[in-house]
Amino acid sequence: MSAARAGRASLLTPVGRGAVAVVAAEGDEAFLAIDASFVAANGRTIQGQRADRIVFGHWISGVHREEVIVLRGADDSVEIHCHGGVAAAERILTALAEAGCAVESWGERLDRTAGSTIEAEAAAALAHATTRRTAAILLNQRGGALRREVDRIRDEIAENRLESASSKLDALLASAPLGFHLTAPWQVAIAGRPNVGKSSLINALVGYQRAIVFDQPGTTRDVLTAETAIDGWPVRLADAAGIRETDDALEAEGVVRARRQLAQADLALWVLDGSELVGDPLQAAQREWLNATGEAADSSRVLVVVNKADLLAPDSRRTASDNVRFVSALTREGLPELISRVGQMLVPTLPTDEAVPFTRRQIELLAAAAGSLAVGKHVDASEALAQL
Ligand SMILES: Nc1nc2c(ncn2[C@@H]2O[C@H](COP(=O)(O)OP(=O)(O)OP(=O)(O)O)[C@@H](O)[C@H]2O)c(=O)[nH]1
Ligand SMILES: [Mg+2]
Structure with missing residues (x-):
C-alpha cells in the first residue's frame, strides 16, 4: 500500500436500484475502514488478499450484515460489489467516509484517473x-x-x-460519422405504400411483435420506433405510416410525419410488395419515392426491400442492383442478407486504423x-x- 495515497471512495454504478452496486475505494483510510467492516470468507484482511482475485464475504455495520464481493486491484484500489439497493452502497460509503475517505462522484473519479x-x-x-x-x-x-x-x-x-x-x-x-454513432443510434426509416409489410419487417428485424400488423392498408397511422442492433450497430428503426394520398385527416397527418422521418433518416428502406411487383424493383421504388417525397432517391441513402418474397417464384427474385434485397418478413428468408447490406450502407468503410474520434x-x-x-x-x- 502506498502510504501517500489519500483515502477516496465513490459509487461507480448509477444511483437507484440495480442488480448490484459497486463502490470503489483506495488509500490507507479505505483499507482501515474495510478491515473494520468486511469479514472475508477466507478470513484474511484486505491487505492479505491476492490482487485481482474475487473475495466473497460480509459487510457488517451495526445490525446490518450483507453479502459482498471484494476485489483488490494490483494498484491497491478496491472494488466492493454489494446488493443493488440504495441502502447497502450507502452504508459502505458512510463507513468509508467516517474513516476519512473523501467521497467523489463517478465523474470526478473519472477525471482524476483517466490518462487524458x-x-x-x-x-x-x-x-x-x-x-x-x-x-x-x-x-x-x-x-x-x-x-x-x-x-x-x-x-x-x-x-x-x-x-x-x-x-x-x-x-x-x-x-467521424461512425464515431458519432458509437453513442447514438443510426436512424433507419422503413417506408413504402400501405400494406406492403413495413410493420411486419420491423417486427422481423427487432425479433418480436413491436408493431401492429393487419391486412388492411393504413394500419400504421403514425411513426413508431424501435431500437435494435443491426450488424452490431445500434439502430433506431422508424416504422412510417404507409405513404399514399388520402382524404382521412388522421392518416394524412401520419403521412406528413412519415415524410419528415424519411428526410431525417440516415438510411431509408423503401419496401415494395413482391406479390404486386411489375417490372424492375429499383425503378418501381424510385418512382414511388419521387411521388412520395417530390425528390429523386439518393442511392447511398435508400435501400429497396422487396417483401413477401415467399409469394414469388425463385427465378423472379433477381435484380442487377446492389440496392435491392428480396426478403420475406413472414418466413425471414433474405433477412441476413438485408441486415448485412444495411450494415454496409450505414458504415461504408470501416476505419483501417483503431483510432476513431467520437x-x-x-x-x-x-x-x-x-x-x-x-x-x-x-x-x-x-x-x-x-x-x-
Ligand atoms: N406472404 C407474406 N405476407 C406478408 C409478409 N409481410 C407482411 N405480410 C402481410 O401483409 C399484410 C400487411 O402487413 P403490414 O406489416 O401490416 O403492412 P404495412 O406496410 O405496415 O401496412 P400499413 O401500416 O397499413 O401501411 C399483413 O396481412 C401481413 O401478414 C410476407 O413477407 N409474406
Ligand atoms: Mg404498418
Whole structure:
C-alpha cells in the first residue's frame, strides 16, 4: 500500500436500484475502514488478499450484515460489489467516509484517473454504448488509440512530414460519422405504400411483435420506433405510416410525419410488395419515392426491400442492383442478407486504423488542425492537436 495515497471512495454504478452496486475505494483510510467492516470468507484482511482475485464475504455495520464481493486491484484500489439497493452502497460509503475517505462522484473519479481528456471522454461514452461492436471501438479509445494517433500526427508535423500528417488527419475525420454513432443510434426509416409489410419487417428485424400488423392498408397511422442492433450497430428503426394520398385527416397527418422521418433518416428502406411487383424493383421504388417525397432517391441513402418474397417464384427474385434485397418478413428468408447490406450502407468503410474520434470537441479540433495544415500553418495545426 502506498502510504501517500489519500483515502477516496465513490459509487461507480448509477444511483437507484440495480442488480448490484459497486463502490470503489483506495488509500490507507479505505483499507482501515474495510478491515473494520468486511469479514472475508477466507478470513484474511484486505491487505492479505491476492490482487485481482474475487473475495466473497460480509459487510457488517451495526445490525446490518450483507453479502459482498471484494476485489483488490494490483494498484491497491478496491472494488466492493454489494446488493443493488440504495441502502447497502450507502452504508459502505458512510463507513468509508467516517474513516476519512473523501467521497467523489463517478465523474470526478473519472477525471482524476483517466490518462487524458480523450480517455475520460471514452470512459463516459462507454456508458452509452449499446452494442458490443461500438463498445469495442470505444474501449480502444479508452486504451489510448486516438491519443496515440494524435501524438503521431504531432510528431510528423514537428518533423515536417506534412503529407503523411495530413492524410492521417483525413483518415480520422473520415471515421467521424461512425464515431458519432458509437453513442447514438443510426436512424433507419422503413417506408413504402400501405400494406406492403413495413410493420411486419420491423417486427422481423427487432425479433418480436413491436408493431401492429393487419391486412388492411393504413394500419400504421403514425411513426413508431424501435431500437435494435443491426450488424452490431445500434439502430433506431422508424416504422412510417404507409405513404399514399388520402382524404382521412388522421392518416394524412401520419403521412406528413412519415415524410419528415424519411428526410431525417440516415438510411431509408423503401419496401415494395413482391406479390404486386411489375417490372424492375429499383425503378418501381424510385418512382414511388419521387411521388412520395417530390425528390429523386439518393442511392447511398435508400435501400429497396422487396417483401413477401415467399409469394414469388425463385427465378423472379433477381435484380442487377446492389440496392435491392428480396426478403420475406413472414418466413425471414433474405433477412441476413438485408441486415448485412444495411450494415454496409450505414458504415461504408470501416476505419483501417483503431483510432476513431467520437465527440464533437475532438472532431472540431481535428478539423481545425486539418484546415490549418492545408494552408501551411503547422504551428496552428499542432496547437489544435495539443488541445486534444
Ligand atoms: N406472404 C407474406 N405476407 C406478408 C409478409 N409481410 C407482411 N405480410 C402481410 O401483409 C399484410 C400487411 O402487413 P403490414 O406489416 O401490416 O403492412 P404495412 O406496410 O405496415 O401496412 P400499413 O401500416 O397499413 O401501411 C399483413 O396481412 C401481413 O401478414 C410476407 O413477407 N409474406
Ligand atoms: Mg404498418
